[in-house]
Amino acid sequence: MDIGGIGALVTGQSSSALQQQVGIAVLGKELDSQQENAQSLVQMMERSVQPHLGGSIDIRM
Secondary structure, three states: OOHHHHHHHHHHHHHHHHHHHHHHHHHHHHHHHHHHHHHHHHHHHHHHOOOOOOOOOOOOO
């Protein structure tokens, strides 16, 4: 293999490694975002719960 071929191989491997690192970083950011969304949803659900409502019915005649 000549020097030009080795250089192209190294450059291709570096590019592939960089693409993989970028993909992992993007995935990490997306996971963080999804975790924040899930926490917000849980907080909204906790605030909406009113356990004292619906437990009894007042009937007046």
